[in-house]
Amino acid sequence: MLDFPRWKTSLIWLTIIVGALLSVPTFVPPSALSFLPESLRPRVNLGLDLAGGSHILLEADIADVRAERLSAMERSIREAMRGEPGSADDIAIGELTSSVNAVTFVVRDATKVDEVRDRLNGLTTGVALTGQRSWDIEVRDTNRVVMTQTAAGLSSFVSEAMLGARDIVERRVNALGTREPTIILQGSDRIVVQVPGLQDPQELKNLLGQTARLEFRMVTDPNSFNPEDAAQGRAPVGSEVVPYASQPGFEVVSRQVMISGDQLEEAQQGFDQDNSQPVVNIRFNGQGATIFSRVTRENVGKRFAMLIDGKVLSAPSINEPINGGSAQISGSFTTESANTMAIALRSGALPVKLSVVEERTVGPDLGAESIRKGAIAGGIATVLTLSFMLIVYGRFGVYANIALAFNILMIIGIMALFGATLTLPGIAGFVLTIGAAVDANVLINERIREEIRRGRRVFAAVETGYKEASRAIMDANITNVIAAALMFVFGSGPIKGFAVVLTIGIVTSVFTGVTVTRMFVAHWLRKARPSSITI
């Protein structure tokens, strides 16, 4: 037990030195070590609650996804049933409506129901592993077809869409020029966005809150419908009534999308040359420009509507064919909202609508204050602990104190190595670890005292002390790791940080409190060969 071969001693010192060296970059300004490569100067990250910044949790709006998929399915059904007018391919359907979760329609000619079913099957896909299809098809009363979204279909659509959404969120956050944002998927329908240093997340929330699906559509000929019908939401076949985004009123526009945001190449905030109002200047890519030019040439004198997320921004007249693919979107923008819109358009449309379900923003002062107070408390607690340890255990207290100092450095070093984040509860965990780390030495030293009292000789007393105490120390620390593991699994943000500090602290304190002090004690016993000890 007290036998330490040279290799063992070397290994222990190596561990201590490496651990302590790893902690150095955290204490010195980054510029001081700039001669080292990045990977050789790990630092402990500060959590948002200490560094200040914004944490935003976004969630896919499932109700919106459901509704979107229903209307997309309506469009697909119409397309699938259409053929050459009068030909056998063309299947007449009617009463196409959507309810909460299903699309229903009537097949005019009941004999074609099987054919309809075949075509609808082509619109659904199998959902991997579940054996379910994305939509259930059911025929009621011989000719009424009901297509219902399955839960599996919906959730697989959402989780796939979230992968794309993450990239787009990242592009948008980066466009704001923030430093080192963290954007990660959480579960199947959430995205965590953390932006250190961000004080007012309103702009970010505005940016992430819009889907930014841009569509250009033709405005329906006003002579083809009765304005009173339109006011009540009834539009002629192939058209729909769409409200304005920021003013009362509506436009009746074609259901057919002339050109969409997919074909955008560039979007910039700018100002209108005539009235200096903020606008968004956009440019389509080659394909988009060709379509835009053709459609505007064919429709001179008519109006088209620019829609974003299903709302009309403006509906200008086409005075002349527009070549080159550039256009200007206007519509009651402020400079800021035009800029936000431009970023959103540049980054592409979000495949799902996201809403903020959790937001935590911490100002820089509060964080700095917490660090300062935490450091003071940690320092005082350490000094008190060290002095107390010395008064109570003498030489053995000194050994425990040196081990404790190593312990503190190693915790910081390992946290830096793993890129762990220090949070506010983490500081508490740190201070607590100092208190708990000495428990191992208390257990050992008390046991040695006890063995000495029982009349054991020095060597035997120390040996038994370490051996008997180690058992309880191991058990106690394993149970603490269990508690910390559960904190890590179930806790969010700051609590995870606390659990990490606690776990690292447990591991290092067993090493320093038991192994390192035993090495010191063994070394002293071998050299001094004391016949009695004061403990």
Added chain:
Amino acid sequence: MKLLKLVPDNTNIRFLKWRNVAMAISLLMIAASILLVMVRGLNLGVDFVGGQTVRVEFRQAPNIDQLRQQLSLLADGDVSVQEFGSNRDISIRTPLPAGNQAAADRAAERLKSSIHAHYPSATISSVDTVSGKVSNELLRTGAWSLMLAMIAISIYIWFRFEWQFGVGALFALFHDVALTFGFFALTQLEFNLNIVAALLTIIGYSLNDTIVVYDRIRENLRKYRKMGIVELLDLSVNETLSRTVMTSMFMLIALLVLLLLGPDVIFGFTAAMLLGIFVGTYSSIYMAAPILIWLKVGPDSFVPLAGSEAGPTPPEDKNRGAVV
């Protein structure tokens, strides 16, 4: 050098003489805590009920009643205005307005601009907004983690010792957690996610203590096979008393310093831990140990070790230190 000894050598305090009284008091305290939580309720933070907490730092201590009045017109529901840490740091909690995110953002903006209008020098130090859905999840996972921690740890004790010890540990942990809940119901300190972390730490710490006592009980059960169980438990508690006092001292030092000088934001967290040190130490002696008597733990609960009667310490058993 004369070293300090807080606990004299060879104490022989008859701790377990009072076990029935202690148990009655403990049960009473647990019942009172549960009653308190049911009647008074916990002051649940936005982490668990949803809503918005805005923390404001004022240059000078504001009049809380006046502030409350100024703000109550702004929100749809109850506005709670509380000090935290100092009288210049005020936490303002409002429910989230019904409807979408835009409505919530507008409400927050109204609140902020109202504060700026009335107190131009005040600064917003943090904003927490948690939707009902997320807060429900946090509540559920928080409750789960507490329960799982208690059960997982008890199972570990069962494996390492005997089933009676597992039951005893579980009971002691339940006592500690219940009393901490009672403390939060009594003081109406905000109960938030951090407190769950504190509770888990208390569970870990309390168990530290319990394990040290249990480990000694097991050792003594093997050593003194003819000793009466009450006497043996007393002996074990006394033998570990010095360590218990010392470690508790060290924890108290760390926590007191943290409570008095540490960050205000974790005041509740530190207070909970401080309480946990006391109840955790108490429960190891008066909850975890006496249960062993009632569950009829005796020398036969452990396989006797050869020659254990002969010497003061049993010979080394290689398997004993193995982790299950």
